[in-house]
Amino acid sequence: xxxxxxxxxxxxxxxxxxxxxxxxxxxxxxxxxxxxxxxxxxxxxxxxxxxxxxxxxxxxxxxxxxxxxxxxxxxxxxxxxxxxxxxxxxxxxxxxxxxxxxxxxxxxxxxxxxxxxxxxxxxxxxxxxxxxxxxxxxxxxxxxxxxxxxxxxxxxxxxxxxxxxxxxxxxxxxxxxxxxxxxxxxxxxxxxxxxxxxxxxxxxxxxxxxxxxxxxxxxxxxxxxxxxxxxxxxxxxxxxxxxxxxxxxxxxxxxxxxxxxxxxxxxxxxxxxxxxxxxxxxxxxxxxxxxxxxxxxxxxxxxxxxxxxxxxxxxxxxxxxxxxxxxxxxxxxxxxxxxxxxxxxxxxxxxxxxxxxxxxxxxxxxxxxxxxxxxxxxxxxxxxxxxxxxxxxxxxxxxxxxxxxxxxxxxxxxxxxxxxxxxxxxxxxxxxxxxxxxxxxxxxxxxxxxxxxxxxxxxxxxxxxxxxxxxxxxxxxxxxxxxxxxxxxxxx
Amino acid sequence: xxxxxxxxxxxxxxxxxxxxxxxxxxxxxxxxxxxxxxxxxxxxxxxxxxxxxxxxxxxxxxxxxxxxxxxxxxxxxxxxxxxxxxxxxxxxxxxxxxxxxxxxxxxxxxxxxxxxxxxxxxxxxxxxxxxxxxxxxxxxxxxxxxxxxxxxxxxxxxxxxxxxxxxxxxxxxxxxxxxxxxxxxxxxxxxxxxxxxxxxxxxxxxxxxxxxxxxxxxxxxxxxxxxxxxxxxxxxxxxxxxxxxxxxxxxxxxxxxxxxxxxxxxxxxxxxxxxxxxxxxxxxxxxxxxxxxxx
Numbered sequence: 001x002x003x004x005x006x007x008x009x010x011x012x013x014x015x016x017x018x019x020x021x022x023x024x025x026x027x028x029x030x031x032x033x034x035x036x037x038x039x040x041x042x043x044x045x046x047x048x049x050x051x052x053x054x055x056x057x058x059x060x061x062x063x064x065x066x067x068x069x070x071x072x073x074x075x076x077x078x079x080x081x082x083x084x085x086x087x088x089x090x091x092x093x094x095x096x097x098x099x100x101x102x103x104x105x106x107x108x109x110x111x112x113x114x115x116x117x118x119x120x121x122x123x124x125x126x127x128x129x130x131x132x133x134x135x136x137x138x139x140x141x142x143x144x145x146x147x148x149x150x151x152x153x154x155x156x157x158x159x160x161x162x163x164x165x166x167x168x169x170x171x172x173x174x175x176x177x178x179x180x181x182x183x184x185x186x187x188x189x190x191x192x193x194x195x196x197x198x199x200x201x202x203x204x205x206x207x208x209x210x211x212x213x214x215x216x217x218x219x220x221x222x223x224x225x226x227x228x229x230x231x232x233x234x235x236x237x238x239x240x241x242x243x244x245x246x247x248x249x250x251x252x253x254x255x256x257x258x259x260x261x262x263x264x265x266x267x268x269x270x271x272x273x274x275x276x277x278x279x280x281x282x283x284x285x286x287x288x289x290x291x292x293x294x295x296x297x298x299x300x301x302x303x304x305x306x307x308x309x310x311x312x313x314x315x316x317x318x319x320x321x322x323x324x325x326x327x328x329x330x331x332x333x334x335x336x337x338x339x340x341x342x343x344x345x346x347x348x349x350x351x352x353x354x355x356x357x358x359x360x361x362x363x364x365x366x367x368x369x370x371x372x373x374x375x376x377x378x379x380x381x382x383x384x385x386x387x388x389x390x391x392x393x394x395x396x397x398x399x400x401x402x403x404x405x406x407x408x409x410x411x412x413x414x415x416x417x418x419x420x421x422x423x424x425x426x427x428x429x430x431x432x433x434x435x436x437x438x439x440x441x442x443x444x445x446x447x448x449x450x451x452x453x454x455x456x457x458x459x460x461x462x463x464x465x466x467x468x469x470x471x472x473x474x475x476x477x478x479x480x481x482x483x484x485x486x487x488x489x490x491x492x
Numbered sequence: 493x494x495x496x497x498x499x500x501x502x503x504x505x506x507x508x509x510x511x512x513x514x515x516x517x518x519x520x521x522x523x524x525x526x527x528x529x530x531x532x533x534x535x536x537x538x539x540x541x542x543x544x545x546x547x548x549x550x551x552x553x554x555x556x557x558x559x560x561x562x563x564x565x566x567x568x569x570x571x572x573x574x575x576x577x578x579x580x581x582x583x584x585x586x587x588x589x590x591x592x593x594x595x596x597x598x599x600x601x602x603x604x605x606x607x608x609x610x611x612x613x614x615x616x617x618x619x620x621x622x623x624x625x626x627x628x629x630x631x632x633x634x635x636x637x638x639x640x641x642x643x644x645x646x647x648x649x650x651x652x653x654x655x656x657x658x659x660x661x662x663x664x665x666x667x668x669x670x671x672x673x674x675x676x677x678x679x680x681x682x683x684x685x686x687x688x689x690x691x692x693x694x695x696x697x698x699x700x701x702x703x704x705x706x707x708x709x710x711x712x713x714x715x716x717x718x719x720x721x722x723x724x725x726x727x728x729x730x731x732x733x734x735x736x737x738x739x740x741x742x743x744x745x746x747x748x749x750x751x752x753x754x755x756x757x758x759x760x761x762x763x764x765x766x767x768x769x770x771x772x773x774x775x776x777x778x779x780x781x782x783x784x785x786x787x
């Protein structure tokens with residue numbers, strides 16, 4: 001097979017002081033998630049990949065620039081701009097969800113209701129100071145192609161050594177972050193091209209809007225990855241990345257980092273509703289630290305094929321329609337213009353399937369925990385997954401019947417469990433939630449079953465209880481059992 | 493036949509460690525414990541083993557049932573099943589049954605001169621992935637924590653010393669790691685932690701110490717074993733680096749196993765020539781119950 005180094009990804013050049021983290025969305029439940037978040041849509045089948053990069057740069061567009069390592073010299077028709085709203089739709093649809101249920105009064109009869117809420121994730125971007133359309137300064141850098149796509153001027157560079165490339169970028173007004181060279185060199189030696197983007201002011205003015213549209217590129221490559229290393233060179237601290245992936249077969253997973261399902265289907269206290277965004281942020285942070293940071297978190301996986309009617313349970317936003325999927329780059333659903341991939345080595349034949357599987361992965365990376373770029377594989381795993389948290393409203397009214405008394409007892413037990421889970425999930429001290437618990441309209445609930453009464457009880461119990469994880473016991477038992485067995489067999 | 497006792501011990505040893513790995517995955521790495529899958533693998537492997545033993549026993553000695561042969565073969569079937577539990581994922585019962593059946597059946601059906609050719613787990617995995625298309629390997633499932641690295645190394649070391657095939661592990665691991673190092677650090681210029689991340693994945697170490705070392709499917713002569721392991725390493729390196737299939741070693745292992753009889757053929761003469769003082773290794777064949785029956 002012809003050797004191809006196919007690295008694609010978002011690399012970001014930042015001018016000093018213009019680092020902008022925009023897109024601070026607020027969920028219905030008055031919560032927020034971390035705002036240093038980039039978003040990428042990956043579409044993959046066989047060796048074909050389509051990548052769409054979210055752009056929510058909100059400064060002076062003259063300051064915008066982006067460098068993306070790409071495996072091949074992209075043709076003009078391989079690059080397009082797409083509707084920005086897709087990202088919002090995909091995010092709304094796949095974000096971690098809060099579900100509400102209502103208890104029935106056992107002494108009465110009420111119809112059951114359920115509805116969902118969500119926390120939302122924000123995006124982040126890129127900038128630079130100025131751009132000059134200079135010809136190449138050194139022979140080590142070559143402009144392979146030059147296009148105007150939508151509001152963007154695009155150059156495809158190839159380089160033979162990193163100092164030349166670095167110099168070229170500097171001379172053309174790009175600020176190279178410290179440490180970028182350590183990454184540029186391996187990329188160049190892997191025969192990557194550099195996709196350099198700036199805004200064409202004339203075209204931008206014609207559009208008459210105040211945002212930059214996402215750029216979508218397509219290419220053929222056996223390598224299925226996102227280069228995050230270049231972006232890391234300048235990112236201070238941890239950076240979030242949400243990957244929305246679409247495949248024909250099933251989930252995608254990371255092959256060089258551990259995949260972990262985020263904790264899901266947990267009953268949490270009612271008062272969390274007011275601060276669901278904060279709750280999820282705490283939860284993610286806690287799980288991320290607990291799993292030693294170098295992990296890929298699965299937040300959502302579902303079959304979203306247009307012919308599949310059950311896209312979620314419950315749905316928190318309209319499922320992406322066929323049009324959204326095609327916009328995202330799911331070429332097998334229609335778009336004929338995306339099917340000219342005749343030069344693929346070892347490609348799987350197009351089997352005409354219209355299936356679409358959606359995976360949402362959430363990374364929080366930094367230089368230490370993520371020494372490598374992200375590599376992925378498509379698996380035939382079609383199991384569904386959603387990050388789902390449940391709150392249950394208590395029943396109201398008169399509980400004087402026997403079943404009613406029993407209900408109050410059960411409610412108390414359930415709420416204690418909810419509080420314990422809240423601590424276990426978020427790693428936060430229960431007392432921090434006392435204010436929320438007091439503020440929540442919990443008045444109609446029997447005093448003994450109110451959260452504010454239960455919090456001190458549960459917190460005190462937690463103090464006393466030696467937190468001996470059951471896992472330690474299991475492990476010890478195993479080791480001891482094994483040792484005993486070997487002793488018995490005369491091996492030790 | 494001292495070696496019977498010896499090899500049986502090694503197999504029990506191996507089962508224990510495989511269980512520890514599985515427990516580690518479930519308890520510490522938070523795998524979804526798919527008990528139905530584990531029991532399907534285990535049940536199918538054991539029943540297939542019993543089935544084949546019974547058929548063979550009937551055909552050869554007209555004994556019924558062949559309790560001894562069955563008893564001798566069970567640990568091998570469990571090891572193969574555990575290998576599947578640790579590596580092969582699927583959502584489908586029928587795929588799980590097929591994989592386990594093929595693993596065990598390959599031991600009886602694909603043979604050459606008293607040795608089966610394919611490592612049962614590896615063959616089962618590769619067949620299931622190729623035939624059904626709904627099974628997969630998750631190379632990232634172990635992560636690459638350094639603690640785990642040592643954990644696996646130590647355990648692996650012990651087990652391989654027990655069955656005296658450490659040469660196979662090292663002859664695979666050192667060239668493979670060396671080539672990756674040359675490529676990533678020396679040639680491409682990635683920093684060292686990039687390389688460490690590549691080499692410290694639990695999947696690779698498990699493969700090196702628990703899969704490629706299978707005494708039944710590696711060449712008998714140590715020289716042949718080393719040549720063969722280095723070959724597996726070189727081909728795996730090529731595929732991992734240039735075609736980006738991160739699960740390459742398992743595939744390469746299976747596709748290179750037909751070379752083993754050839755190497756056995758070539759190196760047998762030498763072995764004879766040298767008059768190896770310790771023909772014990774070859775005696776490991778004894779834990780093949782079929783062979784034992786035919787002796």
